[in-house]
Amino acid sequence: DIQMTQSPSTLSASVGERITITCRASQSIGRWLAWYQEKPGKAPKLLISKASTLVSGVPSRFSGRGSGTEFSLTITSLQPDDYATYYCQQYSSYWTFGQGTKVEIK
C-alpha cells in the first residue's frame, strides 16, 4: 500500500503570506497526485490534479509541483477564503489521502 505523509498538520499564517504544504509518498506515484480544499460542513473541493494542473476556476495563487515521491502545494498570497483544511491524494495505485493540513489564522 502507498502511504502519504503530509506536513505540517497545522499551519498558522496571516493574510497575504505565502505558504507551502508538502506531501510525500512512500513509493513513486509519478504525477498521480491531487490536492483538495475542505471547509467545515462542505464536501472537499478539487484544486489540482496530476500534481500541477490547476482545476478550472481555482485562483492562480494556488500552485502544485512535484513528481515521484515529493509534492507541494503553494498559496502565494493567502486570502481569507483560503483558511481551510487541505489534503493530498495519490491515485497511482488505488487511493490514499494525506492526513490533512489545517491552515489557521495567525
Add this chain to the structure above:
Amino acid sequence: QVQLQESGPGLVKSSETLSLTCSVSGGSIRSSSSYWAWIRRAPGKGLEWIGSFHNTANTYYNPSLQGRVTITKDTSKNQFSLKLGSATAADTAAYFCVTGPGEIDVWGHGTLVTVYS
C-alpha cells in the same frame, strides 16, 4: 454535470451493518472514464478511502476494511451502495460517494452516520 446523493440511516447500532446508497444523476455508473467510490471522514480525522469500482475493472477496497466492506452497483437504477459489517463506534463518520477519473472531481454532500451502542 454529474450529481451524487447519499442516502441511508443516520444511526446504526453497534455490531450491525451500515448501509448507504448513492444515487447518480447527470451521468452513468457504466461510464468507462470514471471511478465510483466511497470516502469517509471520522470526527477529528482525515479523509479515508473505503473502496471503489470502475466499469471495466474489479471493485477494490481499503485493506484496513477488507472483509467488512462490500460495494455493489445497480446499473438499472444508476446507483451504487456500501455495506460495512460489524460496525463499531470507530465507523462513525461522514460518508461521501464520489466519482472521478482518478482525481475526485464530483462529491456528494455527504451523510453523517453515527454508530451507537
